[in-house]
Amino acid sequence: MRRTIGLGSAHCCPAAGDPRIVKVVVVYKWARDPEDAAVRADGTIDWRGAKMTAGEDDPAVLEVGRAIAGAASAVVGLTIGDGDATWALARGVEQAVSVPDAATSADEASTAAILAAAIRSIGADAVVIGDAEAYPGVAPTLAGLLGWPVLLGVTGATAEAGRVHASRRVGAIDQSVSLPLPAVLGVAAAGAEKQQPGMKEVLAARKRPVTAQAIAALGVAPRAPLEARANRVPETGNARIFEGDPEAAAAGLVAALRADGVL
Amino acid sequence: MTHDVWVVATDPRRLASMAAAARGLGGRVTVVAIGERSVAEAAAASGADAVAWVETQARTPAEAYAPALARAVVEAAPRVVLAATTAEGRALLGWAAAALGASVVSGLTSVTADGDALLVERVGLGGRVIESFAVGAPLAGLFGGEDTPPPAGASAPIEPLALEPIDVRVEATVPVPGATGGVSTADRVVAIGRGLKAKGDLAIIESLAAALGGEIACSMPIADDFGWVAKERYVGRSGQQIAPRLYLAIGISGMPQHLEGVRDAKVVVGINTDPGARIFERAAYGIVGDLYEVVPALQHALGK
Numbered sequence: 001m002r003r004t005i006g007l008g009s010a011h012c013c014p015a016a017g018d019p020r021i022v023k024v025v026v027v028y029k030w031a032r033d034p035e036d037a038a039v040r041a042d043g044t045i046d047w048r049g050a051k052m053t054a055g056e057d058d059p060a061v062l063e064v065g066r067a068i069a070g071a072a073s074a075v076v077g078l079t080i081g082d083g084d085a086t087w088a089l090a091r092g093v094e095q096a097v098s099v100p101d102a103a104t105s106a107d108e109a110s111t112a113a114i115l116a117a118a119i120r121s122i123g124a125d126a127v128v129i130g131d132a133e134a135y136p137g138v139a140p141t142l143a144g145l146l147g148w149p150v151l152l153g154v155t156g157a158t159a160e161a162g163r164v165h166a167s168r169r170v171g172a173i174d175q176s177v178s179l180p181l182p183a184v185l186g187v188a189a190a191g192a193e194k195q196q197p198g199m200k201e202v203l204a205a206r207k208r209p210v211t212a213q214a215i216a217a218l219g220v221a222p223r224a225p226l227e228a229r230a231n232r233v234p235e236t237g238n239a240r241i242f243e244g245d246p247e248a249a250a251a252g253l254v255a256a257l258r259a260d261g262v263l
Numbered sequence: 264m265t266h267d268v269w270v271v272a273t274d275p276r277r278l279a280s281m282a283a284a285a286r287g288l289g290g291r292v293t294v295v296a297i298g299e300r301s302v303a304e305a306a307a308a309s310g311a312d313a314v315a316w317v318e319t320q321a322r323t324p325a326e327a328y329a330p331a332l333a334r335a336v337v338e339a340a341p342r343v344v345l346a347a348t349t350a351e352g353r354a355l356l357g358w359a360a361a362a363l364g365a366s367v368v369s370g371l372t373s374v375t376a377d378g379d380a381l382l383v384e385r386v387g388l389g390g391r392v393i394e395s396f397a398v399g400a401p402l403a404g405l406f407g408g409e410d411t412p413p414p415a416g417a418s419a420p421i422e423p424l425a426l427e428p429i430d431v432r433v434e435a436t437v438p439v440p441g442a443t444g445g446v447s448t449a450d451r452v453v454a455i456g457r458g459l460k461a462k463g464d465l466a467i468i469e470s471l472a473a474a475l476g477g478e479i480a481c482s483m484p485i486a487d488d489f490g491w492v493a494k495e496r497y498v499g500r501s502g503q504q505i506a507p508r509l510y511l512a513i514g515i516s517g518m519p520q521h522l523e524g525v526r527d528a529k530v531v532v533g534i535n536t537d538p539g540a541r542i543f544e545r546a547a548y549g550i551v552g553d554l555y556e557v558v559p560a561l562q563h564a565l566g567k
Contacts, residue, residue, distance in 0.1 A: 140354045172438060224400060232395075
């Protein structure tokens with residue numbers, strides 16, 4: 001059963017929370033989905049106009065952010081680039097900040113720097129961001145730039161007495177780890193989003209404020225971009241495929257596995 | 264031009280391959296091993312030139328050392344810092360990268376010198392492309408290559424390194440049910456995915472697993488959405504990461520989140536109706552066909 005973090009999808013009855021937390025920033029829609037890109041035969045990548053999209057961890061990010069914030073503290077959404085900023089507002093977040101002209105970059109430190117600058121301008125006591133499999137360096141580099149402790153692979157969290165208590169799985173162990181605030185949590189969703197917002201929530205979202213910040217106003221130090229060189233397509237179809245009817249294919253496979261010493 | 268490399272390690276996996284990648288830059292390769300003595304010893308045998316060992320206590324996770332390690336990295340100023348793509352490795356590398364002002368590249372498979380610049384190759388788009396970049400700044404790389412054996416006879420001196428941790432604490436640990444036996448240690452695993460049409464059809468999968476003397480596993484939807492198989496048997500990014508000698512992926516398309524769970528499996532076999540399924544890019548062997556026909560045929564071919 002998917003772990004719930006005290007709140008459930010109705011955003012009801014949050015815990016009292018830690019009065020030292022004034023604001024929790026939940027970062028969403030900050031990257032493009034690699035599945036939206038096509039690879040041409042020469043190895044160049046065609047993003048086909050793909051926009052920033054909600055990561056599979058983003059619903060869990062909102063849940064963890066709300067759990068840490070409790071009843072007393074504000075949850076502010078932060079999104080960068082060209083994705084639909086109302087995604088978080090349709091899911092119970094009251095206000096959001098976007099940086100629409102943030103550019104994508106192959107250098108995860110660039111993405112982290114933009115997020116860090118935006119978070120500094122918002123002011124936060126905790127940051128929750130998806131621990132995205134395709135961009136595994138962003139969350140911890142963001143923490144380093146903010147100078148805050150970080151925990152990744154988090155599946156649930158609460159806050160009390162100036163500390164975050166987070167749970168996660170590392171290998172064969174379920175851990176409960178506490179960190180001092182302010183802190184960055186990288187959240188890995190344990191399953192898919194269970195309940196999508198309905199039309200009512202989506203329409204209400206459009207009435208909530210999104211503050212757009214220009215990247216120039218954030219004072220992000222310019223970074224030399226990575227210089228792209230020639231890509232290549234990895235050798236695909238490495239698998240030796242056994243053809244023919246199921247019986248023949250199965251016999252071929254078993255013989256090969258025995259020859260390999262695996263069977 | 265040669266470049267010094269620091270490798271940050273919290274467990275032995277991929278240490279030898281990271282050291283090998285680092286040696287290609289011709290400079291000094293130092294492993295900072297953060298953890299128990301076994302990590303330092305694996306580092307000493309990895310092919311590195313030197314090992315700096317930060318001995319940790321049970322209640323202090325590696326993440327607590329990130330700020331102090333970052334200060335040490337800035338002082339030593341290697342051109343490249345590498346770490347494995349684990350939660351602990353990433354936390355340490357991210358802080359080091361921020362302190363160095365380094366570029367951060369994940370899925371890194373190789374790094375070579377190109378004059379003053381570094382030429383980096385990485386696996387992108389979930390394995391569909393190998394990207395190349397020239398990097399002028401210091402480089403922080405999350406390693407995306409395979410686990411390879413260390414060079415025979417390699418031995419580096421281990422020096423203790425005192426780093427002051429911040430107040431991050433492990434409050435409790437609970438073993439994952441089923442993770443110390445069953446699927447996690449089985450030599451042969453038969454995994455089922457969305458290709459299975461009904462829970463009752465699991466019987467043919469269980470029968471095949473029994474014929475192989477193996478365990479059943481599954482992809483996330485089968486455990487999470489359908490609840491047909493116990494959650495402990497879910498293999499993938501947020502489930503078990505296993506390393507069996509034989510992994511049969513039946514009716515599993517082979518998305519990156521699932522393959523993350525079997526990065527270290529020795530022989531992967533894909534059985535899928537779709538000849539374009541991603542599993543066939545990872546697998547050594549495959550059968551394109553209907554699992555409802557192939558699975559009984561396999562059982563027959565096994566003579567059981």
